[in-house]
Amino acid sequence: GPDYIPNPDTDAAGVGWIRCENWWPYQRPTFVTPPFAAYVSGHSTYSRAAAVILSQFTGSEFFPGGLGTFAAPKNEFLVFEQGPSVDITLQWASYFDAADETSLSRIYGGIHPIHDDIPGRLMGAEIGSDGFRFASSLFAESSKSSRATFKVSKLFTDGNDVDEVMVFISCNSGLILDQAKALADGETVEFVISSFTDGELDCTITEANSSAYSALYDNVSLGIRNDSSCNYTEVRSGDAWECAISNQPLAVDVRANKVWQFESSAVDIDMSYTLTLYCDAAIEGGQYLGDGPLHNPATLQAGCGPPKPADLVAGSSLPNFSWCKTFLGQGDSSFIAAVTPAFPSSECGWIESGHDPLVVSDQSSCTQLSIRAGRGAACTITNTVFYEGIPASSRAGTLILALLMLAAGLLGFRRFS
DSSP states (O other): OGGGOSOTTTOOOOOOOOOGGGOOOSSOTTOOOOOOSSOOOHHHHHHHHHHHHHHHHHTOSBOGGGOEEEEEOTTTSOSSSSOOSSOEEEEESBHHHHHHHHHHHHHHTTSSOGGGHHHHHHHHHHHHHHHHHHHHHHTTTSOTTSEEEEEEEEEETTOOOSOEEEEEEEESSSEESOSEEEEETTOEEEEEEESOOTTOEEEEEEEOOOSSEEEEEEETTTTEEESSOEEEEEEOTTOEEEEEEEEEEOOEEEEEEEEEEOSOTTOOOOSEEEEEEEESSEETTOEEOOSSOOOOGGGOOOOSSOOOGGGSOTTOOOOSEEEEEEEESOOOEEEEEEEEOOSSOEEEEEEEEOOOTTEEEEOGGGSOEEEBTTBOEEEEEEEEEEETTEETTOHHHHHHHHHHHHHHHHHHHHHHO
């Protein structure tokens, strides 16, 4: 309190235990604090009412840009004492976050006990809603002639009927009661714009960006398609527009990493190898093999054409798509194919063929890969090089080979001596 701050420009009261008879609320010395027995906090009431009104008026509870900030510079912001000791930036995602901190400030400052807070928030929420409805009756609906509607529909081309996408409308004028709405596959929402001047209203409809889907906007009313938005200019009262948004899943990477294991660089593996990817979803640059459920990749042989019926599990049919890559020699490498998954997921498998007799290929981690929108898959194929049945990468194998050669030499020496 002020008794501990002779000079507010240089002194800080600090914190500590204090007798109640010496306690001051966190206010200026000249501010008369009412003797609250327990009255509802005005800060809690007004701030919650403001949060409700701003949310309903803008159509979103979030600050423009997604973040509200307030800066308190070091040793310049506080007027009761020196401080804060460092630069402080308060941040809130929503109007309600800011309102809650406003309420708490009266508790931290010692002006209100904690039980004055929550009743004020509840009252403010009701007052804010009533106030917005009353204002809307005076302004938003007063001119029936200045009213336009925008209908937005959604289609996921892969049949995704689970995920929702946020759809937004922004206009250069007029009153928008809801600026954002959630939209799922097959659903339709409607935005209403009122209180504007005929021919001066421009609006744009977009959806939230997605890392899993691309969007195509079909301005049904004007017969225009593009991949950025539905745009409407010089809107007049009574207009009814329609925007159809379709979402196509983006291709994901299906990667196979090849790793070689051997010690001696003298081992030369130069024969041709073929790596083939089979999927039940479209592969960019791949070959269409026909409809049917995915085969068991572990039973297939690699190759750029369709698998032979003998390679398939009994009762299964050909996979839908394949993609292959032929390469020579040895060395670690990666192979990536772009696959467009179906909903809810798709299955892929890598198969490698053409191995040298001295090479053993472990591709077990690559034969069953699951992908879905926004999530690809990766695996590793390990090729181990052997020399005459003894692993070249094994020190024990090298020692055994040396001992065998020595034994053969000793037997030959005794035979001819």
